[in-house]
Amino acid sequence: MSARNALVDLAPLRASAPFRRLWVSGILSSLGQQVAVVAVLFQVWDLTRNPFWVGAIGLAQAVPMIVMGLLGGPLADLFDRRVVGMWSTGGQAVAALLLAAQLVLGAYPLPLLLGLISLQTACNALGAPARRTFIARLLPRHLVPAGVALHMLSFQLAMLVGPALGGVLVGAVGPALCYLVNACALAVSCWAVWSLPSMPPRRADELEEVGPDPVAGEVVTTPGRVALLWGRTRRGLGHLTEGMSLVARDPVLRGSFLLDLAAMVLSFPVALFPMINQQLFDGDPRTLGLFMSAVAVGGSIAGLASGLVTRRTHLGRVQLLAVGVWGLALLGFGLASFAGLTWWVLAALVVAGAADTASVTSRAAIVQLATPDSHLGRVSAVEHVVGVAGPDLGNARAGLVAGLTTPAAAAVLGAVSCLAVTVVVALTHREVGRFRVSPPSPNP
Numbered sequence: 001m002s003a004r005n006a007l008v009d010l011a012p013l014r015a016s017a018p019f020r021r022l023w024v025s026g027i028l029s030s031l032g033q034q035v036a037v038v039a040v041l042f043q044v045w046d047l048t049r050n051p052f053w054v055g056a057i058g059l060a061q062a063v064p065m066i067v068m069g070l071l072g073g074p075l076a077d078l079f080d081r082r083v084v085g086m087w088s089t090g091g092q093a094v095a096a097l098l099l100a101a102q103l104v105l106g107a108y109p110l111p112l113l114l115g116l117i118s119l120q121t122a123c124n125a126l127g128a129p130a131r132r133t134f135i136a137r138l139l140p141r142h143l144v145p146a147g148v149a150l151h152m153l154s155f156q157l158a159m160l161v162g163p164a165l166g167g168v169l170v171g172a173v174g175p176a177l178c179y180l181v182n183a184c185a186l187a188v189s190c191w192a193v194w195s196l197p198s199m200p201p202r203r204a205d206e207l208e209e210v211g212p213d214p215v216a217g218e219v220v221t222t223p224g225r226v227a228l229l230w231g232r233t234r235r236g237l238g239h240l241t242e243g244m245s246l247v248a249r250d251p252v253l254r255g256s257f258l259l260d261l262a263a264m265v266l267s268f269p270v271a272l273f274p275m276i277n278q279q280l281f282d283g284d285p286r287t288l289g290l291f292m293s294a295v296a297v298g299g300s301i302a303g304l305a306s307g308l309v310t311r312r313t314h315l316g317r318v319q320l321l322a323v324g325v326w327g328l329a330l331l332g333f334g335l336a337s338f339a340g341l342t343w344w345v346l347a348a349l350v351v352a353g354a355a356d357t358a359s360v361t362s363r364a365a366i367v368q369l370a371t372p373d374s375h376l377g378r379v380s381a382v383e384h385v386v387g388v389a390g391p392d393l394g395n396a397r398a399g400l401v402a403g404l405t406t407p408a409a410a411a412v413l414g415a416v417s418c419l420a421v422t423v424v425v426a427l428t429h430r431e432v433g434r435f436r437v438s439p440p441s442p443n444p
Contacts, residue, residue: 002165005056005232006378009143009146009149009150009306010150011146012139012146012147013150014042015139015140015143016138016139018195018196018197019134019136019138019139019147021134021149021192021195021196021360022134022192022193022196023150023154024140024192024240025188025189025191025192025193025201026154026155026189027157027191028150028158028185028188028189029089029153029185029186029188029189029438030154030155030157030158030159030162031158031161031162031165031181031185032096032162032181032182032183032184032185032186033158033162033182033185034158034159034161034162034166034292034296035162035163035165035166035169035178035181035337036096036099036161036166036178036179036181036182037082037162037166038162038163038166038167038170038178038285038288038289038292039161039166039169039170039175039178039179039293039311040057040113040117041054041057041270041273041274041288042167042170042176042274042285042288043107043113043175043256044057044110044113044114045274045275045278045283047107047110047111047113051271051399051402051403051407052399052400052403053399054109054275054395054396054399054404055271055395055396055399055400055402056114056272056273056396056399057114057117057271057392057395058271058391058392058393058395058396058398058399059392059393059396060114060117060118061117061118061121061389061392062389062392062393062396063074063118064118064119064121064122064125065121065122065124065125065389065392066125066389067118067122067125067389068121068122068123068125068126069125069126069128069129069388069389070382072084072088072125072126072127072128072129073129073243073379073382074127075129075130076129076133076201077132077201078338079198079200079201080198080199080203081130081131081133081134081137081199081200081201082130082193082194082197082198083288084126084127084130084198084317085127085130085134085193085196086190086193086194087127087185088123088124088126088127088128088130088131089123089127089131089189089190089193090186090190091120091122091123091126091127092120092123092124092186093183093186093187093190094123095116095119095120095123095154095378095417096120096179096180096183096186097179097180097181097183098116098119099113099117099120099176099177099179099182099183100173100176100179100180100182100183101176102174102179102270103174103177103180105128107174107175117238121392124388125388125389128345128388129383130199132191132364132383133150133199133335134196134199135147135151135368136368137199138196140195142367142370143214144365144368144370145315145361145365145368146306147308148181148361148364148365148368149303149307149361149365150306150380151364152299152303152306152357152360152361152364153300153303153304153306153357154302155299156296156299156302156303156353156357157300157303158296159292159293159295159296159299159300159353160293160296160297160299161171161293161398162292162296163288163289163290163291163293163296163304164177164287164290164293165359166289167285167286167287167288167289167290168286168289169181170285171284171285171286171296180235181242184442213280230248242401243379243382244382246371246379247379247382250370251429251431251432252316252366252370252429252431252432252435253366253367253370253371253379253432255316255367255425255428255429255432256316256319256363256367256432257363257382257383257386258421258425258429259319259320259323259359259363259422259425259432260359260360260363260386260387260390261325261390261421262323262327262417262418262421262422262425263323263326263356263359263390263418263422264386264387264390264391264393264394265393265394265397266394266397266414266417266418266421267326267327267330267391267394267411267414267417267418268390268391268394268395268397268398268414269330269333269349269352269398269411269414269417270278270291270292270391270394270395270398271395271396271398271399271402272337272398272402272407272410272411273288273291273292273396274288275402275407276291276337276345276407276408277291279337279340279407280337280340280342280345281340281342290346291345291346293350294346294347294349294350295349295350295353295356296353297350297353298349298350298351298352298353298354298355298356298357299353299354299356299357301350301351301354302353302354302355302357302358303357303408306358306361313434313436314433314434314436315362315365315366315435316362316431316432316433316434316435317432317433317434318358318359318362318365318366319358319359319362319363319366320422320426320432320433321358322355322356322358322362323359323418323422324419324422325351325355325358325360326352326355326356326418327415327416327418327419327422328415328419329348329349329352329355330348330352330411330414330415330418331411331412331415331416331419332344332347332348332351333345333348333349333352333411333415334408334409334410334411334412334413334414334415335408335412336348336379336406337408337411338406338408338409338412360387363387364383364387367379367383370435394414397410397414398410398411398414401413401414
């Protein structure tokens with residue numbers, strides 16, 4: 001492969017103006033999210049000085065992420081996905097504004113802080129399955145992997161700048177200003193989703209189950225609305241079951257999700273950052289952002305070279321390799337933390353960030369390409385729970401193990417567990433390694 005082909009593919013930005021708007025707004029919303037993540041970590045650690053409570057952030061996010069994320073899948077397959085995405089993003093912005101109210105009211109007590117974080121997470125999770133379908137609807141099929149890679153690159157670029165900016169803002173003003181920045185970024189993202197074309201789900205033979213929706217201009221009585229709502233709710237619950245069943249039956253989807261769970265639940269290290277920052281930098285909030293920025297440096301490098309992933313035909317092999325490198329990098333992170341080797345700690349996180357970007361890009365492309373559009377919303381709900389609630393559960397695990405042992409021991413144990421599960425999945429789900437991406441059809 002030539003050096004040019006290894007670079008990120010910008011064709012999706014040229015092919016679709018709505019995708020360009022979505023991509024730019026995604027950079028801003030990801031930037032605001034990363035600024036807020038640093039504020040949450042610092043505020044909880046500053047209030048408690050207890051690794052269990054830092055891990056509890058993950059639990060406060062994981063529960064609404066799982067529940068609302070699974071409910072969001074049926075919503076994405078029943079209603080206009082643009083509308084679902086717009087209202088859920090607006091809910092996130094409102095929750096961020098409530099967190100920013102600390103600028104006037106003063107620091108919130110810990111239960112209220114965690115409650116507002118859970119509220120924002122719930123809104124995010126409810127709309128995430130719908131938002132995950134946007135790329136496949138806005139781009140031609142052969143550009144979907146490149147679109148996913150660009151989405152990941154925007155996240156990594158925001159993660160590169162956001163944590164460092166968050167550390168500066170926390171040190172200069174306080175966490176509340178970070179939440180205000182997040183609220184403004186989410187407002188821009190809400191506008192970008194509103195500007196997208198309508199995206200009703202493409203249903204095959206599902207409408208006859210409850211009858212057609214009311215046509216434009218038809219007056220629907222209250223009993224009719226109740227019947228329609230009950231019919232959609234019943235069908236939505238069936239969709240949710242179908243999505244989980246499809247993932248469980250399909251060895252490619254099942255294996256891909258198991259790899260992601262191994263990487264996130266067993267070895268995600270972010271909850272350890274405040275404790276290791278205390279050990280290495282005496283708890284300075286400005287250096288706390290360095291840990292996440294180090295991950296983003298690697299992720300940005302991998303994003304810029306994402307052609308190495310998106311132009312591969314065997315995406316499953318890419319994910320297997322990437323998760324293995326992730327586990328080895330975090331093993332090095334834990335050992336360097338134990339030895340107090342500051343720069344080796346950050347270098348290991350750079351490698352881990354690059355591996356994470358390659359893994360997530362390949363997994364997301366596999367889900368988009370291996371799932372029929374009629375089921376994409378409900379499968380995207382499962383993907384969202386695995387991909388986003390997984391890190392939250394991983395943070396809860398890291399905080400618990402660190403409280404019982406040490407942060408370095410928690411990192412090492414998690415990395416070894418991740419590597420072991422990766423080997424098992426590679427041996428038992430060989431279909432993942434054989435999954436191929438079809439090349440684009442030649443022009444007539």
